[in-house]
Amino acid sequence: MQVNNDIKIGIITVSDRASAGVYEDLSGKAIIHTLNEYLISDWTEVYEVIPDEQEVIEQTIIDMVDQQNCCLVVTTGGTGPAKRDVTPEATEAVCDRMMPGFGELMRAESLKYVPTAILSRQTAGLRGGSLIINLPGKPKSIRECLDAVFPAVPYCIDLMNGPYLECNEDVIQPFRPKKK
Structure with a gap:
């Protein structure tokens, strides 16, 4: 376990309109x-x-991982079937290995709320010692998906020798194996 007081997390919103200032x-x-x-x-x-x-x-993504030293990068937007939705392709292009279980679990969770969850192409992958997770673009869906997958995130980062993410266990229960 690496205890690190310099924990950086990247947040990327992928949106033509938000990036142009059309909406917040x-x-x-x-x-x-x-x-x-x-x-x-x-x-x-x-x-x-x-x-x-x-x-x-x-x-x-490359800048956040390679230059800014983010242990986790979370994207939102660009995961649907529209022609300009290319976040999963960009993530796959820069990752060393993919983590398909994240997308599978997020879609399964989202299907509890909307039948169109099968249209989502969220994914996750690893670049160096960082985890990259693609989330959908709607704020409500973001929380639903993060609630589902985040329990695995701190241990994933532990396994990559990243910083130790201590969680508020009243809000989210991270999984870490019991020490023997």
Whole structure:
């Protein structure tokens, strides 16, 4: 376990309209709010609102992982079937390995609320020692999906020798194996 007081988490909102200032980014703020509820550890957000351009998404993820040293990058938006929804493709292009269980669980959770959850293409992957998770674009769906997958996130980061994420267990129950 690496105890680190310099925990950085990347939040990327992928939206043509939010990046152009047509409307306020509520999704990225929902991720920040949720992570503040989950985490007791001090952490710093590295936050970007960018257009639905695969090259821009790839470069933003690479920067957050390779230059900013984010142990976790959470994206929102660009996961549907529309032509400009390319966040999963950008994530796959920059990851060393994919973690398909995250997308599977998020879709299963979302299906409890809307039948269109099968249209979502959320995924997750690893780049170096960082976990990248793609979330849907609606704030309500963000919380539902994070509630489902976040219990595995701190241990995943532990396994990659990342910083120790201490959680508020009254809000979210992280899974870590019992010490023998």
